[in-house]
Amino acid sequence: xxxxxxxxxxxxxxxxxxxxxxxxxxxxxxxxxxxxxxxxxxxxxxxxxxxxxxxxxxxxxxxxxxxxxxxxxxxxxxxxxxxxxxxxxxxxxxxxxxxxxxxxxxxxxxxxxxxxxxxxxxxxxxxxxxxxxxxxxxxxxxxxxxxxxxxxxxxxxxxxxxxxxxxxxxxxxxxxxxxxxxxxxxxxxxxxxxxxxxxxxxxxxxxxxxxxxxxxxxxxxxxxxxxxxxxxxxxxxxxxxxxxxxxxxxxxxxxxxxxxxxxxxxxxxxxxxxxxxxxxxxxxxxxxxxxxxxxxxxxxxxxxxxxxxxxxxxxxxxxxxxxxxxxxxxxxxxxxxxxxxxxxxxxxxxxxxxxxxxxxxxxxxxx
Numbered sequence: 001x002x003x004x005x006x007x008x009x010x011x012x013x014x015x016x017x018x019x020x021x022x023x024x025x026x027x028x029x030x031x032x033x034x035x036x037x038x039x040x041x042x043x044x045x046x047x048x049x050x051x052x053x054x055x056x057x058x059x060x061x062x063x064x065x066x067x068x069x070x071x072x073x074x075x076x077x078x079x080x081x082x083x084x085x086x087x088x089x090x091x092x093x094x095x096x097x098x099x100x101x102x103x104x105x106x107x108x109x110x111x112x113x114x115x116x117x118x119x120x121x122x123x124x125x126x127x128x129x130x131x132x133x134x135x136x137x138x139x140x141x142x143x144x145x146x147x148x149x150x151x152x153x154x155x156x157x158x159x160x161x162x163x164x165x166x167x168x169x170x171x172x173x174x175x176x177x178x179x180x181x182x183x184x185x186x187x188x189x190x191x192x193x194x195x196x197x198x199x200x201x202x203x204x205x206x207x208x209x210x211x212x213x214x215x216x217x218x219x220x221x222x223x224x225x226x227x228x229x230x231x232x233x234x235x236x237x238x239x240x241x242x243x244x245x246x247x248x249x250x251x252x253x254x255x256x257x258x259x260x261x262x263x264x265x266x267x268x269x270x271x272x273x274x275x276x277x278x279x280x281x282x283x284x285x286x287x288x289x290x291x292x293x294x295x296x297x298x299x300x301x302x303x304x305x306x307x308x309x310x311x312x313x314x315x316x317x318x319x320x321x322x323x324x325x326x327x328x329x330x331x332x333x334x335x336x337x338x339x340x341x342x343x344x345x346x347x348x349x350x351x352x353x354x355x356x357x358x359x360x361x362x363x364x365x366x367x
Contacts, residue, residue, distance in 0.1 A: 001032065001034075001070065002033075005137075006052070009133070012133045012137060013048075013104065013133060016104065018050065018128075018130060019050055020050065020096065020101050020103045020125075021048045022103050022105050022110070022118055023045065023105075023109075024039065024045055024114045025037035026039075026106065026109045027304040027305055028106060029046055031137070032046075035066065035068070036232075039111070042058075042059045043113050043114050045058075045089075045118065047093075047103075049096050053095075055074060056074055056075050058075070058078075059077065059079075060077040063075060076092040076095070086120060089121035093121045093122045098125050099124060100124045100126075101122070101124075101126070102125070103125045103126065104128055105127055105130060107130075108131070115127065135308075138304065139309050139310065140324060141303060141324070141325055141347070148231050148233040149302070149303070149347075149356060151233075152229060152233050152235035153237070153356045153357050155184065156189070157357065159183035159189070159228065160180065160226065161359075162186070162187070163183050168366050169218060169244070170216070171215070171216055172212070172213050172216070173203065173212050174211045174213060176216065177196045177198040177211040181195070187228070189228035189230065190232070192227070193227045193236065196224065197223070198211045199222075199339075200216045200217075200221065200222045201216075201338060204222065205336070207339070209223075218245065219243065219247075220243045220246065221241070221242060221250055221338035221339065222241045222242075223241075224238065234302060234305065235356075237345065237357050238329055239343075239359055240363060241364055241365070241366050242364070244366070247337070249334075250338060250363065251363055253332040255363075256285060256288045256290060257332055257342050260330040261281065261328055261343075261361060264278075264330065265344065265346060265355055268346050269353055270350065271320065274312050274318045274319075274320060275312075275314045277320075277328065278297060278298040278316070279314055281298045281330040282298070282330075285332060294330060294331060294333075296331070297311060297312055298329065299311075299329050299343075299346075301324070303325060310324060320348050325345065325348075327346070328344050329344070330342065343357075344356075344361075
């Protein structure tokens, strides 16, 4: 258990008038405990009260790992008979003396399975969303986290360079995505934060295209959106290439996107709003006459998850602070023809920002 992170969580609970937090396996539990549990058919819930009292309910088969971070009086384990599980939840709730408590949960993470056990064992408690608490909990990365993210970026960049050593023309998008996945794992990535997007030709105009059987051919754009995971932290990068000689309009839009990306990177600094980064990139593209072809936000936060706060869209008034990490990924998408996106991972520093991704951003040619 990270004592400083526990203190931060308890302080955040107080700011939202929460009596307790209930976590099930996921990023926040891992961040707090350094333990990685998977969601399965058995319920797992970590209760933390605002006075620091803890009750961790989990299957008996997981108890050995849990004992690394918790004392035995904090663990409430159960066996394989589901008929006994409610009693274990009730014992844990009684231990915490929840009573009429406000219990905060991650609304996008808590399953009905755990919700039902919590509600049944503590019927007087009010279960509410604590999304604001969890958004603030992990948004500022310390130096150890940033080093892990830099490593994840290095792994991802090496994997793409290795992939580009192979013949590209004549392969399908699916084949190329598989090759990139293998190279990510060979270079040291853990479980991928997301499956790579490999999109060529008209498919590259779909920001979230799924790799298909389409064969990569000369004259097309080829877009890669991929990332690695290193010790629980993600990278997320996009680069676009020309396959042989391509329509001059693709060089035009690629140069515009590169300028938009550069302006977004230069605009990032402590004290400005997240929305101002979106405004900066969007202004470049709009003034170039392609505003309607850039139809998604400029970026998203990055950390243990590939998508987390802060989200980089115009209306977001969140003030950027040192330690925040996010993507800057403007794009222009011409339906039926192709699209260009450039995505970098950015850390806010004390005096500005640092891009931890540095692959060339110009439209390079693959032959």
